[in-house]
Amino acid sequence: MVRPPTQPFSPVLLVLAGLGALFFVLPLAGLAVQMPWRSTLQILADPGVRTALELSLVASLASTALACLLGVPLAWVLARLRFPGRELLRGVAILPMVLPPVVGGVALLLAFGRRGLVGGPVATATGFGLPFTTPGVIVAETFVAMPFLVITVEAGLRSMDVRFEEAARTLGASRWTVLRRVTLPLIRPSLVAGAVLAWSRALGEFGATITFAGNFPGTTQTVPLAIYIDLDSGRLPVAVVLSLLMIVVSLAVMVALRGRYLGDG
Protein backbone atom coordinates (compact mmCIF):
# COMPACT_ATOMS: atom_id res chain seq x y z
CA MET A 1 0.00 0.00 0.00
CA VAL A 2 1.30 3.42 -0.83
CA ARG A 3 0.44 6.20 1.53
CA PRO A 4 -0.85 9.35 -0.08
CA PRO A 5 1.65 12.17 0.09
CA THR A 6 0.87 14.59 2.89
CA GLN A 7 0.23 18.09 1.72
CA PRO A 8 2.19 20.90 3.24
CA PHE A 9 -0.17 23.29 4.97
CA SER A 10 0.00 26.46 6.94
CA PRO A 11 -1.51 26.80 10.42
CA VAL A 12 -3.36 29.88 9.25
CA LEU A 13 -5.25 27.73 6.78
CA LEU A 14 -6.29 25.38 9.56
CA VAL A 15 -7.44 28.20 11.79
CA LEU A 16 -9.57 29.75 9.07
CA ALA A 17 -11.03 26.38 8.15
CA GLY A 18 -11.83 25.81 11.79
CA LEU A 19 -13.58 29.15 12.04
CA GLY A 20 -15.54 28.29 8.90
CA ALA A 21 -16.65 25.01 10.41
CA LEU A 22 -17.67 26.76 13.63
CA PHE A 23 -19.69 29.18 11.56
CA PHE A 24 -21.96 26.31 10.58
CA VAL A 25 -21.77 24.23 13.71
CA LEU A 26 -22.43 26.93 16.34
CA PRO A 27 -25.91 27.96 15.18
CA LEU A 28 -26.98 24.32 14.99
CA ALA A 29 -25.48 23.63 18.38
CA GLY A 30 -27.27 26.65 19.76
CA LEU A 31 -30.57 25.28 18.55
CA ALA A 32 -29.91 21.85 19.97
CA VAL A 33 -28.95 23.28 23.35
CA GLN A 34 -32.05 25.47 23.54
CA MET A 35 -34.33 22.62 22.53
CA PRO A 36 -37.03 22.15 25.16
CA TRP A 37 -36.75 18.37 25.03
CA ARG A 38 -39.30 17.75 27.72
CA SER A 39 -42.09 19.86 26.29
CA THR A 40 -41.48 18.96 22.65
CA LEU A 41 -44.41 16.58 22.31
CA GLN A 42 -46.68 19.02 24.07
CA ILE A 43 -45.67 21.79 21.69
CA LEU A 44 -46.18 19.63 18.67
CA ALA A 45 -49.67 18.77 19.88
CA ASP A 46 -50.66 22.43 20.15
CA PRO A 47 -53.47 23.14 17.66
CA GLY A 48 -51.82 26.30 16.34
CA VAL A 49 -48.64 24.39 15.66
CA ARG A 50 -50.55 21.47 14.15
CA THR A 51 -52.36 23.81 11.79
CA ALA A 52 -49.10 25.34 10.62
CA LEU A 53 -47.61 21.90 10.09
CA GLU A 54 -50.60 20.64 8.12
CA LEU A 55 -50.72 23.76 6.01
CA SER A 56 -47.02 23.55 5.25
CA LEU A 57 -47.34 19.93 4.23
CA VAL A 58 -50.42 20.40 2.08
CA ALA A 59 -49.18 23.56 0.42
CA SER A 60 -45.70 22.24 -0.31
CA LEU A 61 -47.06 19.02 -1.81
CA ALA A 62 -49.60 20.91 -3.89
CA SER A 63 -47.01 23.32 -5.18
CA THR A 64 -44.67 20.45 -6.01
CA ALA A 65 -47.45 18.84 -8.00
CA LEU A 66 -48.17 22.09 -9.80
CA ALA A 67 -44.46 22.60 -10.44
CA CYS A 68 -44.26 19.15 -11.99
CA LEU A 69 -47.36 19.68 -14.11
CA LEU A 70 -46.06 22.91 -15.56
CA GLY A 71 -42.34 22.43 -15.13
CA VAL A 72 -41.83 19.13 -16.92
CA PRO A 73 -43.36 20.36 -20.20
CA LEU A 74 -41.38 23.57 -19.85
CA ALA A 75 -38.19 21.63 -19.29
CA TRP A 76 -38.99 19.52 -22.32
CA VAL A 77 -39.49 22.58 -24.48
CA LEU A 78 -36.24 24.11 -23.30
CA ALA A 79 -34.29 20.90 -23.80
CA ARG A 80 -35.69 19.60 -27.05
CA LEU A 81 -36.91 22.53 -29.12
CA ARG A 82 -35.04 25.29 -30.80
CA PHE A 83 -36.64 28.66 -31.16
CA PRO A 84 -35.68 32.32 -30.99
CA GLY A 85 -35.75 33.56 -27.41
CA ARG A 86 -35.08 30.16 -25.90
CA GLU A 87 -32.20 31.44 -23.81
CA LEU A 88 -34.34 34.29 -22.61
CA LEU A 89 -37.08 31.88 -21.62
CA ARG A 90 -34.64 29.73 -19.72
CA GLY A 91 -33.29 32.78 -17.95
CA VAL A 92 -36.75 33.85 -16.92
CA ALA A 93 -37.66 30.36 -15.71
CA ILE A 94 -34.56 30.24 -13.54
CA LEU A 95 -34.80 33.79 -12.26
CA PRO A 96 -36.84 32.99 -9.15
CA MET A 97 -33.90 30.91 -7.99
CA VAL A 98 -31.65 33.91 -7.68
CA LEU A 99 -34.26 36.51 -6.92
CA PRO A 100 -34.67 37.60 -3.29
CA PRO A 101 -37.86 35.79 -2.33
CA VAL A 102 -39.55 38.93 -1.05
CA VAL A 103 -39.03 40.50 -4.45
CA GLY A 104 -40.72 37.45 -5.90
CA GLY A 105 -43.63 38.10 -3.61
CA VAL A 106 -43.94 41.68 -4.78
CA ALA A 107 -43.81 40.57 -8.40
CA LEU A 108 -46.55 38.05 -7.75
CA LEU A 109 -48.70 40.75 -6.21
CA LEU A 110 -48.24 42.91 -9.23
CA ALA A 111 -49.27 40.07 -11.50
CA PHE A 112 -51.92 38.25 -9.53
CA GLY A 113 -52.92 40.75 -6.92
CA ARG A 114 -56.28 42.47 -6.86
CA ARG A 115 -54.90 45.29 -8.90
CA GLY A 116 -52.48 43.17 -10.84
CA LEU A 117 -52.00 42.43 -14.49
CA VAL A 118 -53.98 39.20 -14.41
CA GLY A 119 -55.40 39.32 -10.95
CA GLY A 120 -57.15 42.62 -11.53
CA PRO A 121 -59.47 41.52 -14.32
CA VAL A 122 -60.07 38.21 -12.54
CA ALA A 123 -60.97 39.95 -9.30
CA THR A 124 -63.33 42.30 -11.07
CA ALA A 125 -64.99 39.45 -12.91
CA THR A 126 -65.24 36.86 -10.16
CA GLY A 127 -64.43 38.64 -6.94
CA PHE A 128 -61.73 36.06 -6.32
CA GLY A 129 -58.24 37.10 -5.38
CA LEU A 130 -55.15 35.04 -4.75
CA PRO A 131 -53.32 37.20 -2.22
CA PHE A 132 -53.77 36.23 1.40
CA THR A 133 -55.38 32.89 0.58
CA THR A 134 -54.14 29.32 0.79
CA PRO A 135 -54.05 28.99 -3.01
CA GLY A 136 -51.94 32.11 -2.85
CA VAL A 137 -49.46 30.26 -0.67
CA ILE A 138 -49.35 27.49 -3.24
CA VAL A 139 -48.71 29.97 -6.02
CA ALA A 140 -45.92 31.67 -4.10
CA GLU A 141 -44.26 28.37 -3.27
CA THR A 142 -44.58 27.13 -6.85
CA PHE A 143 -42.99 30.33 -8.06
CA VAL A 144 -39.83 29.76 -6.03
CA ALA A 145 -39.74 25.97 -6.32
CA MET A 146 -40.47 25.34 -9.99
CA PRO A 147 -37.08 26.56 -11.26
CA PHE A 148 -35.40 23.75 -9.36
CA LEU A 149 -37.56 21.22 -11.08
CA VAL A 150 -37.13 22.79 -14.50
CA ILE A 151 -33.37 22.95 -14.22
CA THR A 152 -33.04 19.37 -13.00
CA VAL A 153 -35.39 17.86 -15.53
CA GLU A 154 -33.90 19.87 -18.35
CA ALA A 155 -30.44 18.62 -17.46
CA GLY A 156 -31.79 15.08 -17.33
CA LEU A 157 -33.37 15.45 -20.75
CA ARG A 158 -30.21 16.89 -22.24
CA SER A 159 -28.00 14.17 -20.85
CA MET A 160 -30.30 11.46 -22.05
CA ASP A 161 -29.36 9.80 -25.31
CA VAL A 162 -31.96 11.07 -27.78
CA ARG A 163 -31.35 8.11 -29.98
CA PHE A 164 -33.41 5.96 -27.64
CA GLU A 165 -36.37 8.06 -28.68
CA GLU A 166 -35.42 7.55 -32.32
CA ALA A 167 -35.14 3.81 -31.81
CA ALA A 168 -38.59 3.80 -30.25
CA ARG A 169 -40.03 5.69 -33.20
CA THR A 170 -38.57 3.27 -35.72
CA LEU A 171 -40.29 0.53 -33.77
CA GLY A 172 -43.62 2.22 -34.29
CA ALA A 173 -44.12 4.32 -31.17
CA SER A 174 -46.04 7.57 -31.53
CA ARG A 175 -44.51 10.67 -29.97
CA TRP A 176 -46.78 10.31 -26.97
CA THR A 177 -45.82 6.66 -26.48
CA VAL A 178 -42.16 7.58 -26.77
CA LEU A 179 -42.59 10.16 -24.03
CA ARG A 180 -44.52 7.83 -21.79
CA ARG A 181 -42.59 4.60 -22.22
CA VAL A 182 -39.09 5.75 -23.04
CA THR A 183 -38.30 9.36 -22.15
CA LEU A 184 -39.92 9.68 -18.75
CA PRO A 185 -38.68 6.32 -17.45
CA LEU A 186 -35.18 7.17 -18.61
CA ILE A 187 -35.14 10.51 -16.79
CA ARG A 188 -36.84 9.19 -13.68
CA PRO A 189 -33.84 9.94 -11.43
CA SER A 190 -33.85 13.56 -12.58
CA LEU A 191 -37.59 13.80 -12.17
CA VAL A 192 -37.45 12.48 -8.64
CA ALA A 193 -34.50 14.64 -7.67
CA GLY A 194 -36.14 17.70 -9.18
CA ALA A 195 -39.39 17.03 -7.36
CA VAL A 196 -37.66 16.49 -4.04
CA LEU A 197 -35.64 19.68 -4.44
CA ALA A 198 -38.74 21.61 -5.41
CA TRP A 199 -40.67 20.24 -2.47
CA SER A 200 -37.89 21.06 -0.07
CA ARG A 201 -37.67 24.61 -1.39
CA ALA A 202 -41.43 25.05 -1.23
CA LEU A 203 -41.50 23.83 2.33
CA GLY A 204 -38.95 26.37 3.45
CA GLU A 205 -40.28 29.34 1.56
CA PHE A 206 -40.83 32.48 3.61
CA GLY A 207 -40.26 35.76 1.78
CA ALA A 208 -42.58 35.29 -1.15
CA THR A 209 -45.22 33.60 0.98
CA ILE A 210 -45.44 36.31 3.61
CA THR A 211 -45.45 39.05 0.97
CA PHE A 212 -47.98 37.52 -1.35
CA ALA A 213 -50.10 35.42 0.94
CA GLY A 214 -49.67 37.15 4.24
CA ASN A 215 -49.40 35.57 7.65
CA PHE A 216 -52.84 34.39 8.63
CA PRO A 217 -52.93 31.40 10.94
CA GLY A 218 -54.86 28.56 9.40
CA THR A 219 -54.92 29.86 5.87
CA THR A 220 -51.48 31.14 5.07
CA GLN A 221 -49.28 30.71 8.10
CA THR A 222 -46.87 27.99 7.08
CA VAL A 223 -44.18 26.72 9.44
CA PRO A 224 -41.47 29.21 8.44
CA LEU A 225 -43.93 32.02 8.99
CA ALA A 226 -45.03 30.51 12.28
CA ILE A 227 -41.43 30.34 13.44
CA TYR A 228 -41.00 34.01 12.61
CA ILE A 229 -44.11 35.05 14.48
CA ASP A 230 -43.34 32.88 17.48
CA LEU A 231 -39.89 34.36 17.73
CA ASP A 232 -41.28 37.82 17.34
CA SER A 233 -43.82 37.34 20.06
CA GLY A 234 -41.38 35.75 22.46
CA ARG A 235 -42.52 32.15 22.13
CA LEU A 236 -38.99 30.86 21.80
CA PRO A 237 -39.55 27.17 22.65
CA VAL A 238 -42.11 26.80 19.87
CA ALA A 239 -39.82 28.52 17.41
CA VAL A 240 -36.97 26.24 18.40
CA VAL A 241 -39.00 23.06 18.09
CA LEU A 242 -40.30 24.03 14.67
CA SER A 243 -36.86 25.10 13.54
CA LEU A 244 -35.32 21.82 14.54
CA LEU A 245 -38.13 20.01 12.79
CA MET A 246 -37.35 21.87 9.60
CA ILE A 247 -33.67 21.01 10.00
CA VAL A 248 -34.49 17.32 10.37
CA VAL A 249 -36.57 17.49 7.20
CA SER A 250 -33.75 19.26 5.36
CA LEU A 251 -31.27 16.67 6.52
CA ALA A 252 -33.57 13.92 5.30
CA VAL A 253 -33.71 15.59 1.88
CA MET A 254 -29.94 15.88 1.79
CA VAL A 255 -29.55 12.22 2.59
CA ALA A 256 -32.07 11.29 -0.06
CA LEU A 257 -30.27 13.31 -2.69
CA ARG A 258 -26.72 12.47 -1.66
CA GLY A 259 -24.40 11.74 -4.50
CA ARG A 260 -26.56 13.54 -6.97
CA TYR A 261 -25.97 17.10 -6.04
CA LEU A 262 -23.98 17.20 -2.90
CA GLY A 263 -20.67 15.60 -3.75
CA ASP A 264 -19.56 12.30 -2.24
CA GLY A 265 -22.35 9.79 -2.10
Place this chain on the structure above:
Amino acid sequence: MAALLGPNGAGKTTILRALAGLVPLAEGRVVLDGRVLEDPARRLRVPPERRPVGMVFQDYLLFPHLSALENVAFGLRARGVGRAPARRAAAEWLARLGLGTQAEVRPARLSGGQQQRVALARALAIDPRLLLLDEPLSALDVSIRAEVRRDLRRRLRDFTGVSLLVTHDPLEAIALADRLVVIEGGRVVQAGTPAEVTRHPRSPYVADLVGVNLLRGRMHENVIEVEGGGRLQVARAGDGEVLAVVPPSSVSLWRSRPFGSPRNVWSGHVSGLDWLGDRARVRVSGRPSLVAEVTPAAVAELGLVEGMEVWVSVKATEVRVYPA
Protein backbone atom coordinates in the same frame (compact mmCIF):
# COMPACT_ATOMS: atom_id res chain seq x y z
CA MET B 1 -29.19 -7.99 -48.96
CA ALA B 2 -27.30 -4.91 -50.04
CA ALA B 3 -24.35 -3.38 -48.31
CA LEU B 4 -23.48 0.30 -48.27
CA LEU B 5 -19.76 0.46 -48.03
CA GLY B 6 -17.72 3.58 -47.56
CA PRO B 7 -15.29 5.44 -45.33
CA ASN B 8 -16.46 7.09 -42.14
CA GLY B 9 -18.23 10.32 -42.86
CA ALA B 10 -19.25 9.21 -46.32
CA GLY B 11 -22.90 9.54 -45.44
CA LYS B 12 -23.85 5.91 -45.09
CA THR B 13 -25.55 6.20 -41.72
CA THR B 14 -27.38 9.30 -42.90
CA ILE B 15 -28.88 7.27 -45.72
CA LEU B 16 -30.13 4.68 -43.26
CA ARG B 17 -31.63 7.32 -41.03
CA ALA B 18 -33.31 8.93 -44.02
CA LEU B 19 -34.82 5.61 -45.05
CA ALA B 20 -36.05 5.09 -41.51
CA GLY B 21 -37.63 8.53 -41.61
CA LEU B 22 -35.45 10.06 -38.92
CA VAL B 23 -33.95 12.60 -41.30
CA PRO B 24 -36.09 14.38 -43.88
CA LEU B 25 -35.15 14.27 -47.53
CA ALA B 26 -34.31 17.46 -49.33
CA GLU B 27 -34.93 15.86 -52.67
CA GLY B 28 -35.48 12.43 -54.04
CA ARG B 29 -37.94 9.72 -53.12
CA VAL B 30 -38.22 6.71 -50.89
CA VAL B 31 -40.27 3.90 -52.34
CA LEU B 32 -40.75 0.56 -50.60
CA ASP B 33 -42.78 -2.29 -52.07
CA GLY B 34 -44.16 0.15 -54.57
CA ARG B 35 -45.42 2.45 -51.85
CA VAL B 36 -44.03 5.98 -51.71
CA LEU B 37 -42.81 6.67 -48.21
CA GLU B 38 -41.34 10.05 -48.86
CA ASP B 39 -41.44 12.53 -51.69
CA PRO B 40 -40.57 16.11 -50.81
CA ALA B 41 -41.63 17.24 -54.27
CA ARG B 42 -45.16 16.14 -53.43
CA ARG B 43 -44.84 17.12 -49.78
CA LEU B 44 -45.38 13.51 -48.86
CA ARG B 45 -43.70 12.13 -45.78
CA VAL B 46 -44.61 9.06 -43.78
CA PRO B 47 -43.27 9.45 -40.22
CA PRO B 48 -40.89 6.80 -38.89
CA GLU B 49 -43.45 5.18 -36.62
CA ARG B 50 -45.66 4.37 -39.58
CA ARG B 51 -43.01 2.96 -41.88
CA PRO B 52 -42.66 -0.82 -42.11
CA VAL B 53 -38.99 -0.42 -41.34
CA GLY B 54 -36.92 -2.10 -38.65
CA MET B 55 -33.53 -0.77 -37.65
CA VAL B 56 -30.63 -2.28 -35.78
CA PHE B 57 -28.43 0.53 -34.48
CA GLN B 58 -24.69 0.47 -34.17
CA ASP B 59 -24.75 0.37 -30.40
CA TYR B 60 -28.05 -1.44 -30.36
CA LEU B 61 -29.87 1.17 -28.25
CA LEU B 62 -31.68 -1.44 -26.23
CA PHE B 63 -33.90 0.29 -23.69
CA PRO B 64 -31.94 -0.03 -20.45
CA HIS B 65 -34.97 0.12 -18.23
CA LEU B 66 -36.66 -2.84 -19.94
CA SER B 67 -35.79 -6.53 -19.97
CA ALA B 68 -34.76 -8.31 -23.18
CA LEU B 69 -38.30 -9.61 -23.58
CA GLU B 70 -39.86 -6.21 -23.02
CA ASN B 71 -37.44 -4.70 -25.51
CA VAL B 72 -38.45 -7.17 -28.19
CA ALA B 73 -42.13 -6.75 -27.34
CA PHE B 74 -41.86 -2.95 -27.42
CA GLY B 75 -42.46 -2.55 -31.14
CA LEU B 76 -45.45 -4.85 -31.10
CA ARG B 77 -47.05 -3.10 -28.16
CA ALA B 78 -46.36 0.28 -29.72
CA ARG B 79 -48.23 -0.89 -32.79
CA GLY B 80 -51.28 -1.86 -30.77
CA VAL B 81 -50.72 -5.53 -30.00
CA GLY B 82 -51.99 -6.56 -26.57
CA ARG B 83 -49.61 -7.20 -23.72
CA ALA B 84 -49.90 -10.98 -23.54
CA PRO B 85 -49.72 -11.73 -27.29
CA ALA B 86 -46.83 -9.29 -27.64
CA ARG B 87 -44.89 -10.98 -24.85
CA ARG B 88 -45.55 -14.38 -26.34
CA ALA B 89 -44.34 -13.33 -29.78
CA ALA B 90 -41.29 -11.71 -28.21
CA ALA B 91 -40.51 -14.89 -26.29
CA GLU B 92 -40.69 -16.85 -29.54
CA TRP B 93 -38.30 -14.50 -31.26
CA LEU B 94 -35.83 -14.68 -28.41
CA ALA B 95 -36.01 -18.47 -28.45
CA ARG B 96 -35.47 -18.47 -32.19
CA LEU B 97 -32.31 -16.46 -31.71
CA GLY B 98 -31.07 -18.68 -28.93
CA LEU B 99 -31.82 -16.28 -26.11
CA GLY B 100 -34.77 -18.05 -24.50
CA THR B 101 -33.15 -18.13 -21.08
CA GLN B 102 -32.22 -14.45 -21.14
CA ALA B 103 -35.72 -13.11 -21.56
CA GLU B 104 -35.94 -11.40 -18.17
CA VAL B 105 -32.38 -10.06 -18.20
CA ARG B 106 -31.66 -6.37 -18.55
CA PRO B 107 -29.50 -5.38 -21.54
CA ALA B 108 -26.66 -4.19 -19.33
CA ARG B 109 -26.12 -7.74 -18.14
CA LEU B 110 -25.95 -9.25 -21.63
CA SER B 111 -22.81 -9.82 -23.66
CA GLY B 112 -22.20 -7.86 -26.86
CA GLY B 113 -23.22 -10.75 -29.05
CA GLN B 114 -26.38 -11.31 -27.03
CA GLN B 115 -27.28 -7.63 -27.16
CA GLN B 116 -26.91 -7.71 -30.89
CA ARG B 117 -29.30 -10.63 -31.15
CA VAL B 118 -31.85 -8.89 -28.94
CA ALA B 119 -31.57 -5.79 -31.12
CA LEU B 120 -32.09 -7.94 -34.19
CA ALA B 121 -35.07 -9.71 -32.63
CA ARG B 122 -36.55 -6.36 -31.66
CA ALA B 123 -36.32 -5.10 -35.22
CA LEU B 124 -37.59 -8.32 -36.79
CA ALA B 125 -40.48 -8.76 -34.35
CA ILE B 126 -42.43 -5.94 -35.99
CA ASP B 127 -42.29 -7.82 -39.28
CA PRO B 128 -40.66 -5.05 -41.29
CA ARG B 129 -40.43 -4.96 -45.06
CA LEU B 130 -37.09 -3.18 -44.85
CA LEU B 131 -34.41 -4.08 -42.37
CA LEU B 132 -31.64 -1.56 -41.78
CA LEU B 133 -28.41 -2.56 -40.07
CA ASP B 134 -25.97 0.13 -39.03
CA GLU B 135 -22.48 -1.37 -38.68
CA PRO B 136 -23.89 -4.45 -36.98
CA LEU B 137 -20.55 -5.95 -36.09
CA SER B 138 -18.44 -2.95 -35.20
CA ALA B 139 -19.50 -2.81 -31.56
CA LEU B 140 -18.39 -6.37 -31.04
CA ASP B 141 -15.14 -7.73 -29.78
CA VAL B 142 -12.91 -8.66 -32.71
CA SER B 143 -12.58 -12.20 -31.43
CA ILE B 144 -16.28 -13.00 -31.80
CA ARG B 145 -16.94 -10.92 -34.84
CA ALA B 146 -16.45 -13.73 -37.35
CA GLU B 147 -18.78 -16.04 -35.49
CA VAL B 148 -21.49 -13.43 -35.10
CA ARG B 149 -21.14 -12.52 -38.76
CA ARG B 150 -21.78 -16.10 -39.78
CA ASP B 151 -24.69 -16.25 -37.39
CA LEU B 152 -26.15 -13.04 -38.81
CA ARG B 153 -25.82 -14.29 -42.37
CA ARG B 154 -27.73 -17.42 -41.46
CA ARG B 155 -30.54 -15.56 -39.72
CA LEU B 156 -30.96 -13.02 -42.47
CA ARG B 157 -31.32 -15.73 -45.06
CA ASP B 158 -34.83 -16.37 -43.71
CA PHE B 159 -35.80 -12.73 -43.88
CA THR B 160 -38.16 -12.07 -46.76
CA GLY B 161 -37.93 -8.30 -46.90
CA VAL B 162 -35.17 -6.05 -48.17
CA SER B 163 -32.17 -5.72 -45.93
CA LEU B 164 -29.63 -2.97 -46.13
CA LEU B 165 -26.40 -3.03 -44.23
CA VAL B 166 -24.00 -0.18 -43.65
CA THR B 167 -20.36 -0.75 -42.93
CA HIS B 168 -16.86 0.57 -43.42
CA ASP B 169 -15.41 -2.95 -43.31
CA PRO B 170 -15.21 -4.45 -46.79
CA LEU B 171 -14.91 -7.95 -45.36
CA GLU B 172 -18.20 -7.53 -43.56
CA ALA B 173 -19.85 -6.22 -46.69
CA ILE B 174 -18.59 -8.95 -48.95
CA ALA B 175 -19.34 -11.70 -46.48
CA LEU B 176 -22.93 -10.62 -45.81
CA ALA B 177 -24.24 -8.97 -48.94
CA ASP B 178 -25.22 -9.96 -52.46
CA ARG B 179 -24.86 -6.45 -53.71
CA LEU B 180 -22.35 -3.79 -52.85
CA VAL B 181 -22.90 -0.07 -53.12
CA VAL B 182 -19.79 1.98 -52.48
CA ILE B 183 -20.43 5.44 -51.07
CA GLU B 184 -17.85 8.19 -50.93
CA GLY B 185 -18.50 11.75 -49.91
CA GLY B 186 -22.25 11.24 -50.08
CA ARG B 187 -22.21 9.91 -53.64
CA VAL B 188 -22.49 6.41 -55.04
CA VAL B 189 -19.11 5.65 -56.49
CA GLN B 190 -19.73 2.09 -57.56
CA ALA B 191 -22.38 -0.57 -57.32
CA GLY B 192 -22.54 -4.22 -58.22
CA THR B 193 -21.95 -7.69 -56.93
CA PRO B 194 -18.98 -8.08 -54.63
CA ALA B 195 -17.14 -9.86 -57.43
CA GLU B 196 -17.74 -7.02 -59.88
CA VAL B 197 -16.71 -4.38 -57.40
CA THR B 198 -13.63 -6.31 -56.42
CA ARG B 199 -12.58 -6.90 -59.98
CA HIS B 200 -13.09 -3.41 -61.38
CA PRO B 201 -12.44 -0.72 -58.85
CA ARG B 202 -13.34 2.64 -60.26
CA SER B 203 -11.56 4.86 -57.83
CA PRO B 204 -8.42 4.66 -55.72
CA TYR B 205 -10.59 4.33 -52.64
CA VAL B 206 -12.41 1.30 -53.91
CA ALA B 207 -9.19 -0.20 -55.15
CA ASP B 208 -7.61 0.34 -51.78
CA LEU B 209 -10.71 -0.79 -50.02
CA VAL B 210 -10.88 -4.06 -51.78
CA GLY B 211 -7.19 -4.11 -52.17
CA VAL B 212 -7.12 -7.74 -51.28
CA ASN B 213 -8.08 -10.52 -53.54
CA LEU B 214 -11.05 -12.08 -51.85
CA LEU B 215 -12.22 -15.40 -53.15
CA ARG B 216 -15.14 -17.51 -52.09
CA GLY B 217 -15.06 -21.25 -52.42
CA ARG B 218 -15.56 -24.66 -50.97
CA MET B 219 -12.70 -26.27 -49.14
CA HIS B 220 -11.73 -29.88 -48.74
CA GLU B 221 -8.58 -30.74 -46.86
CA ASN B 222 -5.92 -28.42 -48.28
CA VAL B 223 -7.62 -27.43 -51.49
CA ILE B 224 -10.17 -24.73 -52.18
CA GLU B 225 -12.45 -25.05 -55.18
CA VAL B 226 -12.88 -21.40 -56.02
CA GLU B 227 -16.30 -20.07 -57.00
CA GLY B 228 -16.05 -19.21 -60.67
CA GLY B 229 -13.22 -21.60 -61.48
CA GLY B 230 -9.79 -22.57 -60.28
CA ARG B 231 -8.27 -24.27 -57.28
CA LEU B 232 -6.00 -23.01 -54.58
CA GLN B 233 -3.78 -25.05 -52.39
CA VAL B 234 -3.36 -23.66 -48.94
CA ALA B 235 -1.16 -24.42 -45.99
CA ARG B 236 -3.74 -25.36 -43.40
CA ALA B 237 -6.43 -27.99 -43.91
CA GLY B 238 -10.08 -27.16 -43.55
CA ASP B 239 -13.55 -27.98 -44.70
CA GLY B 240 -16.71 -26.32 -45.97
CA GLU B 241 -17.50 -22.90 -47.38
CA VAL B 242 -14.58 -20.54 -47.00
CA LEU B 243 -13.29 -17.11 -47.81
CA ALA B 244 -9.71 -16.86 -49.03
CA VAL B 245 -7.62 -13.73 -49.01
CA VAL B 246 -4.66 -13.37 -51.32
CA PRO B 247 -2.84 -10.09 -50.94
CA PRO B 248 -1.95 -8.69 -54.36
CA SER B 249 1.59 -8.29 -53.17
CA SER B 250 1.78 -12.07 -52.72
CA VAL B 251 0.98 -12.73 -56.34
CA SER B 252 3.98 -13.23 -58.57
CA LEU B 253 3.95 -12.93 -62.33
CA TRP B 254 6.09 -14.93 -64.78
CA ARG B 255 6.64 -14.92 -68.47
CA SER B 256 6.80 -18.68 -68.57
CA ARG B 257 5.66 -21.46 -66.31
CA PRO B 258 7.79 -21.37 -63.18
CA PHE B 259 8.95 -24.48 -61.44
CA GLY B 260 9.57 -23.85 -57.78
CA SER B 261 8.08 -23.87 -54.33
CA PRO B 262 4.80 -22.00 -54.96
CA ARG B 263 2.05 -24.60 -54.90
CA ASN B 264 -0.39 -22.57 -56.94
CA VAL B 265 0.63 -21.90 -60.51
CA TRP B 266 -1.64 -21.16 -63.38
CA SER B 267 -1.78 -19.18 -66.54
CA GLY B 268 -3.95 -16.27 -67.40
CA HIS B 269 -4.19 -13.09 -69.39
CA VAL B 270 -3.43 -9.58 -68.38
CA SER B 271 -6.85 -7.92 -68.39
CA GLY B 272 -5.83 -4.56 -67.06
CA LEU B 273 -3.07 -2.41 -65.70
CA ASP B 274 -3.54 0.27 -63.06
CA TRP B 275 -0.93 2.61 -61.73
CA LEU B 276 -1.34 3.53 -58.11
CA GLY B 277 1.49 5.72 -57.01
CA ASP B 278 4.65 3.69 -56.99
CA ARG B 279 2.93 0.38 -57.57
CA ALA B 280 1.32 -1.30 -60.46
CA ARG B 281 -1.78 -3.38 -60.11
CA VAL B 282 -2.02 -6.00 -62.76
CA ARG B 283 -5.36 -7.67 -63.24
CA VAL B 284 -4.98 -11.18 -64.44
CA SER B 285 -8.01 -13.09 -65.63
CA GLY B 286 -7.78 -16.80 -65.27
CA ARG B 287 -8.99 -19.56 -63.03
CA PRO B 288 -9.13 -17.87 -60.62
CA SER B 289 -8.75 -14.22 -61.57
CA LEU B 290 -6.52 -12.18 -59.32
CA VAL B 291 -4.92 -8.80 -58.96
CA ALA B 292 -1.15 -8.79 -58.65
CA GLU B 293 0.84 -5.91 -57.27
CA VAL B 294 4.27 -5.46 -58.76
CA THR B 295 6.75 -2.67 -59.23
CA PRO B 296 6.64 -0.52 -62.36
CA ALA B 297 10.12 -1.79 -63.09
CA ALA B 298 8.82 -5.34 -63.16
CA VAL B 299 6.10 -4.32 -65.55
CA ALA B 300 8.67 -2.81 -67.83
CA GLU B 301 11.01 -5.76 -67.60
CA LEU B 302 8.31 -8.30 -68.30
CA GLY B 303 6.91 -6.15 -71.00
CA LEU B 304 3.44 -6.54 -69.53
CA VAL B 305 0.64 -5.34 -71.72
CA GLU B 306 -3.04 -5.96 -71.79
CA GLY B 307 -4.00 -9.21 -73.42
CA MET B 308 -0.66 -10.81 -72.82
CA GLU B 309 -0.40 -14.32 -71.43
CA VAL B 310 1.25 -14.55 -68.06
CA TRP B 311 1.82 -17.19 -65.46
CA VAL B 312 0.67 -16.53 -61.96
CA SER B 313 2.05 -18.05 -58.82
CA VAL B 314 0.78 -17.83 -55.26
CA LYS B 315 2.39 -19.57 -52.33
CA ALA B 316 0.05 -21.78 -50.35
CA THR B 317 1.39 -20.17 -47.19
CA GLU B 318 0.34 -16.72 -48.40
CA VAL B 319 -3.32 -17.57 -48.71
CA ARG B 320 -5.38 -16.64 -45.69
CA VAL B 321 -8.44 -18.81 -45.26
CA TYR B 322 -11.39 -18.60 -42.91
CA PRO B 323 -14.90 -19.97 -42.78
CA ALA B 324 -17.42 -18.03 -44.83
